[in-house]
Amino acid sequence: MRAPDDVVLTPTQWLPPTVVKAVDAQAEGLVTPDEASAMGYERLPVSAADAAPQLAGRAGRSALARAGVEPAAVRTVLHAWTYYQGHDFWSPAHYVAREVGAVRAVPIGIQQMCNGGAAGLDAALARLVAEPDHGPVLVTTGDRFAAPGFDRWGSDYGVWYGDSGTAAVLARGGAGSEHALVLRAQVTEAAPDLEVVHRDLDRFQEVPHAAYPTVNVRRTKKAFLTGTGREPFVARLRETTSRVVAAALESARLAPDDPALRAVLLPRLGGATARDIYGPAVAEITPAPAVDLGADTGHLGAGDLLSNLTALGGPGPWALRPGEHAVVLSAGAGFTWSGVVVGRP
Structure with a gap:
C-alpha cells in the first residue's frame, strides 16, 4: 500500500x-x-x-x-x-x-x-x-x-x-x-502453510506450558526441518524477502538504485541470519546496504520494526537526512513479512 x-x-x-x-x-x-x-x-x-x-x-x-x-x-x-x-x-x-x-x-x-x-x-x-x-x-x-x-x-x-x-x-x-518520518509505503506478504514451524506436533494443549515448562522453539523448528530440509526453507525465506523489498520500493515509487535509498534495516535476528538469509535477499534487489542494528538489543520480539524506525528518526548515526529514504524489514512466525519505506521530508 x-x-x-x-x-x-x-x-x-x-x-x-x-x-x-x-x-x-x-x-x-x-x-x-x-x-x-x-x-x-x-x-x-x-x-x-x-x-x-x-x-x-x-x-x-x-x-x-x-x-x-x-x-x-x-x-x-x-x-x-x-x-x-x-x-x-x-x-x-x-x-x-x-x-x-x-x-x-x-x-x-x-x-x-x-x-x-x-x-x-x-x-x-x-x-x-x-x-x-x-x-x-x-x-x-x-x-x-x-x-x-x-x-x-x-x-x-x-x-x-x-x-x-x-x-x-x-x-x-x-x-x-x-x-x-514520512511513511511512504508498506507491503506485507504471508505464508500460512509455514505456521507449523512453531507448532508442537504432539497435540494442542489445554493451558500454557502444559507440555514443557519453558518455551522451546528449537524443538518445533528441528521437527520441521527434519522433514523439509534446511536449504529449501532458507531459499523460500530469501525469495519472499526479496519480493517484499522489491514490492515496497515499487509502491513507494523508489528505484532500487536510487542514491537517496540509504539502507535496508533488517530484523534483529543475529549475524548468521543476516548473512545467510536477509543480506543475500536484499542484495538481489538493491545495492543499498543491509544493516543489522541488533548488537545492543538482540531480537525485540514484536518491537524490532519500531526500534529500527526510532534509529532512523534519530538522534544517532542512522538518523535520515532530508531527502533520504530507508526500507525497514520485519518478519514473524506464521510466517509474515513486511517492508516499510520511510523518508525524511
Missing part, C-alpha cells in the same frame, strides 16, 4: 536500563562460543521488574511527547506483542491506552508474533486512509522474555531475545517533530 503523502510517523522506544552481556552469558554456560560467534551480538536489555505492557506504556508516553500529541486526542491504540503480557485473561491494549492517557481511544490488541509492530502500522495506515480526519493513532509493542517460561538465550535457534517497549504515533497533516 502506498501511503498518502501527508502521513507522518513519530517513533520511539524504551529499553530497560539493565543489560546482560553476551560474554557473561557465555561464561555462565548459557551460550556456547560457537553460538556467540554466529550471533555477533554484545548485550541484551533485561527488564528486572516492569512487565511487557508497562514497557509499552513507557514508550507510548515518550512517542506522544515527541510527536506533540495530547493523549486524549488519540483515537486508536494498537498494541502488539509476542510473548506473555503479565496476566492470563485480560486486554493489554486497554491497559496501555489507560497508562498513556488515551482515555478516548479504542484499544485493539494485535498478536501476529514478531511481525506485530508491522501489523500495527498496517492497521493504523489503513485507518488513516479510510478516515482522513480520524486523528492520531498510537501503535505500541511490549515484550519481556522472562524465565522460567522463556529462556532468552536458548529457547530458539540463533535468536537472542531482549526486552523492550516501542511505539509510534501516526497522523495525517502537519510536519511533525524533528524525529518524525
Whole structure:
C-alpha cells in the first residue's frame, strides 16, 4: 500500500536500563562460543521488574511527547506483542491506552508474533486512509522474555531475545517533530502453510506450558526441518524477502538504485541470519546496504520494526537526512513479512 503523502510517523522506544552481556552469558554456560560467534551480538536489555505492557506504556508516553500529541486526542491504540503480557485473561491494549492517557481511544490488541509492530502500522495506515480526519493513532509493542517460561538465550535457534517497549504515533497533516518520518509505503506478504514451524506436533494443549515448562522453539523448528530440509526453507525465506523489498520500493515509487535509498534495516535476528538469509535477499534487489542494528538489543520480539524506525528518526548515526529514504524489514512466525519505506521530508 502506498501511503498518502501527508502521513507522518513519530517513533520511539524504551529499553530497560539493565543489560546482560553476551560474554557473561557465555561464561555462565548459557551460550556456547560457537553460538556467540554466529550471533555477533554484545548485550541484551533485561527488564528486572516492569512487565511487557508497562514497557509499552513507557514508550507510548515518550512517542506522544515527541510527536506533540495530547493523549486524549488519540483515537486508536494498537498494541502488539509476542510473548506473555503479565496476566492470563485480560486486554493489554486497554491497559496501555489507560497508562498513556488515551482515555478516548479504542484499544485493539494485535498478536501476529514478531511481525506485530508491522501489523500495527498496517492497521493504523489503513485507518488513516479510510478516515482522513480520524486523528492520531498510537501503535505500541511490549515484550519481556522472562524465565522460567522463556529462556532468552536458548529457547530458539540463533535468536537472542531482549526486552523492550516501542511505539509510534501516526497522523495525517502537519510536519511533525524533528524525529518524525514520512511513511511512504508498506507491503506485507504471508505464508500460512509455514505456521507449523512453531507448532508442537504432539497435540494442542489445554493451558500454557502444559507440555514443557519453558518455551522451546528449537524443538518445533528441528521437527520441521527434519522433514523439509534446511536449504529449501532458507531459499523460500530469501525469495519472499526479496519480493517484499522489491514490492515496497515499487509502491513507494523508489528505484532500487536510487542514491537517496540509504539502507535496508533488517530484523534483529543475529549475524548468521543476516548473512545467510536477509543480506543475500536484499542484495538481489538493491545495492543499498543491509544493516543489522541488533548488537545492543538482540531480537525485540514484536518491537524490532519500531526500534529500527526510532534509529532512523534519530538522534544517532542512522538518523535520515532530508531527502533520504530507508526500507525497514520485519518478519514473524506464521510466517509474515513486511517492508516499510520511510523518508525524511
